[in-house]
Amino acid sequence: xxxxxxDGGAETxxxxxxxxxxxxxxWIKLRSVRxxxxxxxxxxxxxMALGPLSSSAMAKTFAAGTEIDDAPFVPTxxxxxxxxxxxxxxxxxxxxxxxxxxxxxxxxxIRASLAAVPTRLPLLWGKxxxxxxxxxxxxxxxxxxxxxxxxxxxxxxxxxPSLSDAGVLRALAATPAYLAGIGLIxxxxxxxxxxxxxxxxxxxxxxxxxxxxxxxxxxxxADEVTPYLPATTGKAMLTVQNQPxxxxxxxxxxxxxxxxxxxxxAAGVALARRDA
Amino acid sequence: MIExxxxxxxxxxxxxxxxLSFSVRPGIVTGFLGPNGSGKSTTMxxxxxxxxxxxxxxxxxxxxxxxxxxxxxxxxxxLEAGAGHPGRSAFDHLHALAxxxxxxxxxxxxxxxxxxxxxxxxxxxxxxxxxxAQRLGIAAAxxxxxxxxxxxxxVNGLDPEGILWIRDLLNRLAGEGRTVFVSSHLxxxxxxxxxHVIVIGRGxxxxxxxxxxxxxxxxxxxxxxxxxxxxxxxxxxxxPDVTVTTAGRNELSVEGVxxxxxxxxxxxxxxxxxxxxxxxxxxEEAFMELTRDAVxxxxxxxxxxxx
Numbered sequence: 001x002x003x004x005x006x007d008g009g010a011e012t013x014x015x016x017x018x019x020x021x022x023x024x025x026x027w028i029k030l031r032s033v034r035x036x037x038x039x040x041x042x043x044x045x046x047x048m049a050l051g052p053l054s055s056s057a058m059a060k061t062f063a064a065g066t067e068i069d070d071a072p073f074v075p076t077x078x079x080x081x082x083x084x085x086x087x088x089x090x091x092x093x094x095x096x097x098x099x100x101x102x103x104x105x106x107x108x109x110i111r112a113s114l115a116a117v118p119t120r121l122p123l124l125w126g127k128x129x130x131x132x133x134x135x136x137x138x139x140x141x142x143x144x145x146x147x148x149x150x151x152x153x154x155x156x157x158x159x160x161p162s163l164s165d166a167g168v169l170r171a172l173a174a175t176p177a178y179l180a181g182i183g184l185i186x187x188x189x190x191x192x193x194x195x196x197x198x199x200x201x202x203x204x205x206x207x208x209x210x211x212x213x214x215x216x217x218x219x220x221x222a223d224e225v226t227p228y229l230p231a232t233t234g235k236a237m238l239t240v241q242n243q244p245x246x247x248x249x250x251x252x253x254x255x256x257x258x259x260x261x262x263x264x265x266a267a268g269v270a271l272a273r274r275d276a
Numbered sequence: 277m278i279e280x281x282x283x284x285x286x287x288x289x290x291x292x293x294x295x296l297s298f299s300v301r302p303g304i305v306t307g308f309l310g311p312n313g314s315g316k317s318t319t320m321x322x323x324x325x326x327x328x329x330x331x332x333x334x335x336x337x338x339x340x341x342x343x344x345x346x347x348x349x350x351x352x353x354x355l356e357a358g359a360g361h362p363g364r365s366a367f368d369h370l371h372a373l374a375x376x377x378x379x380x381x382x383x384x385x386x387x388x389x390x391x392x393x394x395x396x397x398x399x400x401x402x403x404x405x406x407x408x409a410q411r412l413g414i415a416a417a418x419x420x421x422x423x424x425x426x427x428x429x430x431v432n433g434l435d436p437e438g439i440l441w442i443r444d445l446l447n448r449l450a451g452e453g454r455t456v457f458v459s460s461h462l463x464x465x466x467x468x469x470x471x472h473v474i475v476i477g478r479g480x481x482x483x484x485x486x487x488x489x490x491x492x493x494x495x496x497x498x499x500x501x502x503x504x505x506x507x508x509x510x511x512x513x514x515x516p517d518v519t520v521t522t523a524g525r526n527e528l529s530v531e532g533v534x535x536x537x538x539x540x541x542x543x544x545x546x547x548x549x550x551x552x553x554x555x556x557x558x559x560e561e562a563f564m565e566l567t568r569d570a571v572x573x574x575x576x577x578x579x580x581x582x583x
Contacts (some may be wrong), residue, residue: 015345015346015378016344016345016346016347016349016377016378017345017346017347017376017377018378021376021377021378022375022376024375024376025372025373025375025376026372028371028372028375029361029364029368029372031362032361032364032365032368032369032372033361033363034363034401035363050528070396103361107360107362108355108356108359108360109359109360109361109362111321111324111326111355111356111359112353112355112359112360112373112416113373113376114325114326115324115325115326115347115348115351115353116346116377117376118324118325118341118342118344118374119342138529142322221439254430256319273577275321275326275327275328276321276326276327
């Protein structure tokens with residue numbers, strides 16, 4: 001048993017900390033905590049199960065010839081049905097993004113992590129890239145499965161969406177980006193707040209309650225503000241038909257990307273400046 | 277080699293560390309002593325680049341903490357036991373840290389072996405005892421085979437076997453020419469581990485000297501004598517620069533006279549001596565002496581105590 005390493009360290013000594021190495025490290029961190037892997041699996045299950053379920057409910061409604069309920073959570077369009085799990089999945093990806101970062105603070109791991117990466121920012125970019133890529137991949141596969149499972153259910157009523165229909169592919173493709181974006185906002189909030197409870201609450205508030213709060217504003221002002229809220233821009237990205245109270249998909253996408261970038265930038269400043 | 281120069285770290289109006297300068301040499305174990313709240317951990321966090329100094333500089337191996345391309349290969353640290361996700365296995369915890377500096381799985385297995393954790397490498401770190409968590413932290417510190425090792429209170433929570441293990445490990449690391457810097461507020465362990473000590477109180481340097489001198493210079497040698505004729509012996513011993521106190525019935529505590537001289541005197545006067553012991557002031561006593569005024573929070577003297 002020797003204290004001295006027998007690794008041929010000359011090559012690694014020369015290169016030191018690099019972004020790919022930090023990505024590897026963050027990948028190990030992500031896959032080695034059960035709460036995160038189970039949470040991501042749950043996200044996949046939600047997306048894959050709720051799409052066909054919503055589609056089947058929609059098909060039954062069409063079969064019965066009744067109007068579609070205008071209740072919350074009930075999709076009103078076929079693509080909305082395929083993406084029936086997104087509303088819930090975003091809560092999970094947001095919370096998991098928070099958890100992936102906030103546990104570093106809660107456990108004291110952040111000090112070990114920063115001592116290993118003293119330039120600090122690569123740690124944040126590494127975490128964001130790994131989490132964003134994993135969420136996007138998991139959601140992309142799940143949405144594809146949901147699509148394939150939903151089409152036969154809707155086909156009988158002639159409302160099955162086709163990838164060649166205008167906006168369908170865009171809405172499906174925007175879904176993984178949106179879910180990953182919410183996750184990244186979670187990561188950023190966890191850095192800023194260093195508290196799991198506070199950051200999860202804030203993500204939920206931003207995603208679920210901010211537009212209701214905007215409803216309390218004077219109507220004219222609310223109409224101005226609401227389309228620019230994070231969840232509303234998300235809705236615009238994932239909707240096939242342009243709706244008058246939503247931004248067009250491309251501007252919506254840009255506004256949403258702005259939220260993600262701004263929150264990560266703020267997190268970067270905080271991480272670089274604060275003592276750990 | 278760690279060089280701390282005029283280091284000041286302020287939190288609001290409180291200076292946790294106040295113009296502190298010292299250097300830690302390679303090849304020996306250096307103890308970092310001070311009461312709780314004296315600024316030891318803050319100093320160590322600055323040395324690791326985790327906290328930014330308000331003023332002054334810190335150099336490890338000649339460079340600032342953030343300037344090392346592969347910091348784990350330069351400086352290894354144990355800051356707190358169990359600093360890691362409780363749901364992650366010991367192996368994955370170390371592997372994640374190692375990966376950032378391009379350190380491979382083989383080295384991870386090596387340090388687990390070194391820390392005696394190979395059998396529990398796949399267990400969740402949250403299930404570890406405090407002693408095992410300390411060992412995991414020490415394994416993390418050694419990942420990069422660093423030239424400098426900084427350990428904050430490493431003996432906390434270790435059983436006697438663990439303390440022996442860490443003492444042996446630190447001596448071995450120092451013997452290999454590394455810089456070993458170990459903090460503690462407990463003197464007893466430090467007395468047996470450190471060759472050199474740096475003592476701080478309220479963020480200021482109180483002493484920076486070989487551990488031997490630390491105990492030697494602060495109080496003179498004391499000899500205790502047990503004899504049925506304590507009164508007679510006391511009269512014989514008294515003289516300039518000699519203090520004799522009665523330590524108990526038939527027992528004297530003598531300062532200023534060597535044990536040999538006391539024995540000779542007693543023999544010459546036919547005074548029976550049952551016990552003659554030289555006691556050196558312990559590191560602990562020396563430390564108490566030195567930090568008496570530097571303890572930040574002290575319990576008030578018991579009320580009504582006779583002056």
